[in-house]
Amino acid sequence: MKFGIMVSAGPYTHQASDTAYHFTEAALKNGHEIVRVFFYHDGVNNGTSLGVPPQDDRNITTRWSALAEKYDLDMVLCVAAAQRRGLLDEDEAKRAGKDVSNMAAGFNISGLGQLIDAGIQADRLLVFGD
Amino acid sequence: MAVIKKFLYVNRKAPHGSIFALESLEVVLIGAAFDQEVALAFIDDGVYQLMRNQDTSGIGTKNFSATYKALGDYDISKIYVEKESLDLRGLSKDNLMPLTWEDEDDDWAEKDSIQVVSSTELAEIIDNQDVIFNF
Numbered sequence: 258m259k260f261g262i263m264v265s266a267g268p269y270t271h272q273a274s275d276t277a278y279h280f281t282e283a284a285l286k287n288g289h290e291i292v293r294v295f296f297y298h299d300g301v302n303n304g305t306s307l308g309v310p311p312q313d314d315r316n317i318t319t320r321w322s323a324l325a326e327k328y329d330l331d332m333v334l335c336v337a338a339a340q341r342r343g344l345l346d347e348d349e350a351k352r353a354g355k356d357v358s359n360m361a362a363g364f365n366i367s368g369l370g371q372l373i374d375a376g377i378q379a380d381r382l383l384v385f386g387d
Numbered sequence: 388m389a390v391i392k393k394f395l396y397v398n399r400k401a402p403h404g405s406i407f408a409l410e411s412l413e414v415v416l417i418g419a420a421f422d423q424e425v426a427l428a429f430i431d432d433g434v435y436q437l438m439r440n441q442d443t444s445g446i447g448t449k450n451f452s453a454t455y456k457a458l459g460d461y462d463i464s465k466i467y468v469e470k471e472s473l474d475l476r477g478l479s480k481d482n483l484m485p486l487t488w489e490d491e492d493d494d495w496a497e498k499d500s501i502q503v504v505s506s507t508e509l510a511e512i513i514d515n516q517d518v519i520f521n522f
Binding site: 263297298337368369370372373374376377378382384387 | 390392394406407410413414417418420421423517518519520521
């Protein structure tokens with residue numbers, strides 16, 4: 258089956274993005290297709306490279322990055338939601354005159370059209386978070 | 388793209404106090420460019436999103452309520468408001484902004500976009516969708 262994934266909760270505060278990760282990983286392991294993982298609302302915070310969680314805890318961001326690399330997963334942060342919350346890739350940082358970018362490996366910035374497109378392409382669109 | 392799906396955006400939260408209503412509207416407006424069948428539903432505190440005369444000056448946040456009036460220009464003509472949610476809050480359709488669309492097949496007649504429906508009717512509408520976003 259083709260799944261689209263929307264993550265609308267940030268990391269650590271709620272379990273939603275963990276559950277999204279576990280679902281995505283399990284789906285891929287079982288031979289399903291993930292059309293795209295789209296991060297919206299506070300979900301964009303999953304993509305920050307500046308998080309430094311304690312060593313004895315999971316690192317949600319690097320875990321997503323590794324999954325993306327392993328399965329060539331398309332992970333997209335909504336540009337408008339990301340800009341609001343200070344998630345910038347190098348181009349966006351430069352454009353906004355910021356001296357730092359914080360996009361973790363495997364995450365890309367794109368528009369909300371990618372969310373609609375996932376809804377069109379996927380057999381099921383699953384939303385994790387409020 | 389030949390695939391046309393039915394998209395429903397369910398709005399359940401008050402317009403102010405969280406960003407969900409605003410970021411829902413942003414998805415709706417972008418999604419309108421995709422030539423899909425689009426409908427919006429407002430239930431629970433979400434019905435407050437359509438209130439007339441919103442004024443956010445006291446809380447210093449953006450008043451985006453006028454944007455709902457533009458939905459008709461984006462060919463969005465199906466806006467469902469749950470009757471029970473209105474009743475519970477002592478509201479009626481008169482408390483909501485008038486939202487209209489122009490019917491191309493009826494000499495561009497201006498028509499009401501808002502339909503007040505019961506929760507039972509809304510359940511059927513939800514059941515008929517392909518893609519549902521819940522904000």
